[in-house]
Amino acid sequence: MGKRSFFLVAVLLISLMVLVSGKVTITFMTPLAGEDGAYMDKIIQKFNAEHPDIEVVHLVLVNDLEYKTKFFTGVSTKQAPQVLFCRKYVIPALMDQLKTFTAEELVKYGIDVNDIYPGLIEGLVQDGKIYGFPLDCWIFYLAYNRGNFVKAGLDPNKPPTNREEFLAALEALKKVTPKDVTPYYENPGWSWLWVHYLWQFGGDLLTPDFKKPAFMEAGAKALRFMMELQDKGYLPKASVDPGPVFLGGQSTFLITGIWTAAAFKEALGENFGAAPAPLLGTEKAVFGGSHVLALTKVMVEDPEVLKAAMTWVKYLWDHAIEWYAAGQTPARISIAQSQELKEKLPHIYTVAQQLPYVKTFQMFPYISEMLDSIAVYLEDVLITRNMTPEDAMEAAAEEVQDIIDDYWAERGK
Known part of the structure; x- marks a missing residue:
């Protein structure tokens, strides 16, 4: 059996397993290694335990070039990650392949982009289309x-x-x-x-x-x-x-x-x-800079996959303070100014007070x-x-x- 045939059989077997189990698998590609990756792994484990119908698989590619190469190769074969977590300055190269949302559509998922610092979401919104939104700020x-x-x-x-x-x-x-x-x-x-x-x-x-x-x-x-x-x-x-x-x-x-x-x-x-x-x-x-959450357009055309992907995204949105413990400041105004952040992560709270004047790289590829x-x-x-x-x-x-x-x-x- 040739390598290509073996690969196709493997893909079919995985798809069959998903159908039999009734579980939707979401590949979540990030650049997180070391302690950052370990923090994210704990959040993923917790999500998987609470959502038996969805399994999030963490794929780590630290290097920007490798990240982009993996993405585009996956898009061409329809084997790309469904959910991306990437550095904001990487987004311009990926934009044409990302699923877009309106602010109203995201509100239906429980995500209010108006709660994000303007300097962080700048460049991610074009003609009313939102290509992704930041979860944090590495300031x-x-x-x-x-x-x-x-x-x-x-x-x-x-x-x-x-x-x-x-x-x-x-x-x-x-x-x-x-x-x-x-x-x-x-x-x-x-x-x-x-x-x-x-x-x-x-x-x-x-x-x-x-x-x-x-x-x-x-x-x-x-x-x-x-x-x-x-x-x-x-x-x-x-x-x-x-x-x-x-x-x-x-x-x-x-x-x-x-x-x-x-x-x-x-x-x-x-x-x-x-x-x-x-x-x-x-x-x-x-x-400053941000890790941006975005969806690969070709990979979330199935409504059930989109629903699972957004369930995971919303979970990260709701549990963001667990991620900030890894050493990130909030992208969300409500969390950055909250008493909860001040009590749980006082040093993060102190640093977060400069978020109103943060600057990020221009959106040039x-x-x-x-x-x-x-x-x-x-x-x-x-x-x-x-x-x-x-x-x-x-x-x-x-x-x-x-x-x-x-x-x-x-x-x-």
Whole structure:
């Protein structure tokens, strides 16, 4: 028997088993690995136990390219996952194959998209059609060591909120920081960190029509600020792994993703502090992204499958606070501002208060490729010091323009 024949027989056998058992199987594809995946697995197990007529199977593909490849291969053979949980910036590449809903249709399922922060659902709604909706927000925050604050004579209950306070705290913390470490210990070449500062200095990656790069001026200002931190001994001048040093208590500050909070809290205990990211530029903005729930159009044409898929989606919507314990902030306004979140996950509640001014990547399909190109120039400025910020941003813009032009050429525009 050939491989193709064997595959077809296997598919038929699985389909027969589903018919005999009366159980609808829903494949749920996510990028979740490690502790995040373990949290989601527990939610899935609980759902399966409570819904004997539905079985959710968790398929994990962490890499964005592998995720998209698996999706499109599955669509072409009608073997794609029914429900997707993917990073928001991946959605533009998948849109044509997603089932859309109106806000009124989702209300019938018990899902109110008006309860989602506008900055998070922006780009997911086009001409009244909703292609997916975010369940969470992996937002940046200020992680800090409360014990080091005390050693430096700082109030651990008053983390910095602006540039002046941040620089003053860094100067005080230098006195209690080991010689080969900086108080703010982060990899300066991490492109997401640069994007966070880009937004705080009033810039964006692309023009609103996605036709030209728009990061040159604000991107250079962000790099100048980071160089200032390096020259004062506050931020490393080399590529580093910040986790072990922060967990070991040698460094004090990280401006990083909320997904780190659970591990940091477990390791540092009472010394762990979490606060909104301070405003270090000129604009009130904070880096964020979301995991979006969406359905594959070709896989939910059967009403029973659609019903099962939406039962699972609604379950996640209703039990979202269990997912936030993994280290996510709520996409829903009602949960972010709730007493329940404040009592159950106080550090998440604190960080969630900056959600009204969160920014996410523009809905351009090649954002990842753009950032990979820009990252090379970040290193030329912040690590090797081979280029000035202005020259680096101009050179990066030329490469990004090529990516933009290729995209529009593919679309015949």
